[in-house]
Amino acid sequence: MTKILIVEDDPMVAELNSRLIQTMEGFSKPIVIGDAKEALTYLEKNPVDMILLDIYLPGMNGLELLSRIRELHYPVDVLVVSAARDSHSIQTALRAGAVDYLIKPFDFDRLRQALQAYAHRSRLIREHESLTQKDLDVGILPKETAEPEGNQALPKGLDRYTLALITQCLREIPEPFTTEELSRKVGLSRVSIRKYLEFFCEIGQLTKEVAYGGVGRPVFRYRKQP
Structure with missing residues (x-):
């Protein structure tokens, strides 16, 4: 199970992020801490796989915490989730090894x-x-390198990051x-997954068949093309 520490001083944001993570397969219930110094103390004796890190924290800010984590050589990955959108903060976080940067909201x-990637x-x-x-192109560097076969352009509403993840x-x-199983x-969400499945069918990478069972709508099942 992937262990996550949420370092966020807004209780509502922390709770929403925690609830989302708890719905995802393979992730344990996150630990939530609202203070950078307290987070450092926790990390001394409690290893985690990833930190969801806000930048605007009381006292020591998130970038200072990230720098300190690197100085101490803690084997942990960091995903920044912050309202900070200035180029300096983003560049500093990425140079310090943040695996991703999400701007609130x-x-x-x-x-x-x-998280799934x-x-x-x-x-x-x-x-x-x-x-x-x-392996690197598809599994580790999807945002920059993933392409549909034949370099086919993606329809509006689809992105290469998600495409690589689904691939x-x-x-x-x-x-x-089924759509539900892949979701x-x-x-x-099933709505998001369905759009990508239709795209894969259109370019010939998947086939779709209809399964009729009991009462209710028919179920679509998908197979990969050989």
Whole structure:
């Protein structure tokens, strides 16, 4: 299970982020701390996999905390979630090794995507002693490198970050699968997943079949093209 520490001084924001994480498969209930110095004390004896870090904190701010974490060589990844949108803060966080940067207010699907992508990257690195360039392009560097086969342009409303994440999940999910099953695996809503499934069908990477069962609407099942 992926262990997350939320460092956020706004109780409502912290609670919303915590509830979202608890709905995601593979993540344990987050620890919430509202103060940077208290977070450092916690990390001394309690290792975590990732920190969801705000920048505007009382006393020591989030960037100072991130710098201190690196000085102490704590083996933890950091995802910045902050209203700070100035280029200095963003550049400082990224140079200090933040794996992603979300500007408040943000779409919760974007946070889901970031966390799910992080979980996939972590598992890929953990389970393989060595990696190929393709492993890196698809599993670790999806935002910059992921492309549909044939460099086909994405329809409006789809993005390459999510496309790469879903592509990775498609390699792992048993066939045939439903929108609901893929939605649970990826951690995105069925509405969002359905748009990407239709795109994969349009470009010939998936086939769709209708399954009629009991009372209710027919269920669509998907298979990967050989």
